[in-house]
Every structure is written in C-alpha cells, then in structure tokens.
Amino acid sequence: MKITFCGAAGEVTGSCYLIDTGEVRFLVDCGMFQGGHEGDLKNQHFPPFDPKTIDFVLITHAHIDHSGMLPRLAAQGFRGTVYATQPTRELLDVMLRDSAHIQAKETEWAEKHPHRNGHVPPDPLYTVEDVDLVMERVEAVEYGAQVLPCPGVACRFLEAGHILGSAIIEVQAQGKTIVFSGDLGQPDRPILRSPTLVEHADVVLIESTYGNRLHKNLDDTLEEFIYAVNDTLQRKHGNVIMPAFTVGRTQEILYLLIDLTRQRRLHNLKIYVDSPMALAATEITMKHIELFNQEAQKLFAWGQERRKEMPDIRFVRDVEESMALNEIRSGAIIISASGMCDAGRIKHHLRHNLGRKECSVVFTGFQAMGTLGRRLIDGVKLARLFGEEIAVRADIYTIGGLSAHADQNGLLHWLGGFRQPPHQTFVVHGESSTAAMFSDLIHEKLNWDVHVPVENETVTI
C-alpha cells in the first residue's frame, strides 16, 4: 500500500493524501492551497493524479484548505462518493459555494481593472455548477460509526474538536490501521468537545500547525482580547476589524463576545458579521448544539433567557449593506472573511480602517506564509489592497491563544493516547521548519520513528 502526500507537506495548506492499496485508490482531504502567487499556481496544477481513477474521498472537515478542491475533482471526472460527517456536509455546501463565488468575483474584478494588479488573473478553479456536481456525491456519516466505502476498506470518523463536524479519520485496509489526525483542536477550548484519543494505529499522520509553539493560557488570552476591544472602542474611538474564517472562527468569536458580555467584562457591543455565508454557517452551528461542550450549552440557554442582555449582533448579507459599513467611523466590531485577508469582504474593511490609527485589526487565527494577514502580523508598514498602497496605522493584535489548533503540548497529549508506537508516523500540515522541529520532538519524547514528507512524495506503508 502506498501513500502520496499531494499537499500540506512542509506547509499548512492544500491537505490531500492519496492512498493506493493496489486495488483501490482514495483520498483523505482534497484541499486548496492558500498563500499568494505560489498557492495560485499549485491550485492551477491540481490534481497531480487522474481524478477518474479515485474511488472515493474522505473529508476530515469543511475548511477550504481541506476540502476546497472537491469541485475541481468532480469537474475533472471524479465519480465516486465523498464521505464526511453531517455537519461537515452541511458546511461544505456553504463553504464551496462561497469559494466558487469569491473566485468568480475576483476574476471579474481583475478583468475590469487589469492595470491595478499588473498580471492576468488566473481562471476560476471551478464554478457553482461544479459545486453542485460534487455535493450530490457527499454522503453523511455518524461519529464513531463504521463506514465501508468499498470491499476491503473500513473507516471511522472521530471527534477532532477543531471546528463543528471536524474529524480524526481511522482507516483500516490490508490489515493495517492508518490514523489521520486532520486538524486537532486544543483540549478544553470554547464550544466543542476535546479531540478523541485514539489507542491504536500502525501509521499516523499528525498535523503540526503549532508544533513549535505553546498557546498562552485561556485567561491571559481573554485579557488580551478584552484589552484590544476596549482600548479600540472606548479609548481610541475606532473600529475593531476581526478577520475570521466564516466557519468555526466566526462562531467562536461570537461565542466569546457573548460570554464576555454575560460576565460583564465587555459592554454595549455593536457587532457586524460581514461575510455572505457566515449567517448560514452560524445557523448550521446552532442546529448541532448536541455537539457543544457543557459550557457552550449553558451559554446558549443563557442567551435564550436573557435576550435583552445579549450584544447587538447583525449579519450583513447584501453588498450595499456591506459597503455601508465603510461609513462607520467608530464603535463597531466587524467580523469578516477570509480569515487570512487574501479574499472576500475583509479586504474592503481593511482598506477603510487599516490606515486609521484609532482602529485595530485583531487576528485570532493562523496566518499562512504569503498571505496579507501574515504580512500584517509580521509588521509591514505598507499593505497593498486592490492595487492601492495603504500605510498601516491601525494597531495589529495577534491573539494566538484562541487558535482552533492544538499547540505543541496539545499535539503531544494526543500522540500520548496511543498505547504502542505506530510503525510509521508522518508529520504534515506544518511549515517545513515547524514540522522538522516537531518531528525531532516526537522522536525525543516518545522515541517514535518519524518522517516529514515533502510534497508529492510517495511512501510505502
């Protein structure tokens, strides 16, 4: 049996692993690369295999860097089934449509303003029709249930605590158990339950986004978050811009803003959630309260009883309404996508607020190399938006402790759940220096055999 690392090898985006048993070929994840021109090029050349030869696909979770190329797969002849948990299936429908929509808009904009970008825009990777084509093929699976996608292969999806519906996937084939961590959540964080500990595997693929770092503890993180919000709104009288993934992070930020209002640590908030799909994603989240942890279930009950004490939250749908937000000079918290500032409405909000010293941009999620978000947290003085140079005067906050990813200790804790060392362990989904460092750490702490694959490397397992 062979595994090929088609993405997320030495980087955090483009998750896609091809498993070939000799009889069956399947993918675990089919994600988009994110991060500037290089990411665009990789997406244009995707997939590095013939989609017609793929029998089925397993999706760990709905984030675009794990699922975003599914429509392209279908457009190029994939006719198998895609397996995902029920919330993931619902979120995919939202995410993939949003992605197709953003691509169409960006191409349209670039065609109208060719001189601003200086280069010809890439063709969209797929259309809304391709999204329809692949969504028909998605079959929902229950957490913990055995799934038999074809003779000789069995799998289980287990809770990963990263975003709603996220899963660790265990695959059994040819007498071996392969465990794909997917993206792992930090244990004991808002909303979701902690990742499931798995006891046995012959082969493990572990993510390493924060394999080189420890998150601040939650109390310090909340203090930082409260300071950023209060300092901007109360003292500087500006706006707070929060770039956030539509799915997961947006709901977590709302959860925190509501919870901190309940605790009377934040007051009179006016929150605008400006990403076209955020309302749909939030509604899907609210349909699955059974998957929340206990605290989140309690907060939900509080919100139901004490509606008057809730912060003022508005979901912005129309482009006109979104543009009207550009006129607001102070007092607003604007949550918008994309989370790494490379696409979507967040770019407009940055354009109107980044140059104002009374405003702040609060990052709460990982910013991949090559993205505008990364450049901002690295302290660039000039940001390029829609072909215009904008001097960065707003305060930039990075609240690392709210990450949806486990930190180094969280990852080691999860690996510690295995009773015996796996025969093979692959460190994926981390920037190459991080993955290499985390791999050394696993070897040192657990004495496991670890390998950091490079992109498109094929290994016998």
Ligand SMILES: [Zn+2]
């Ligand atoms: Zn993710």
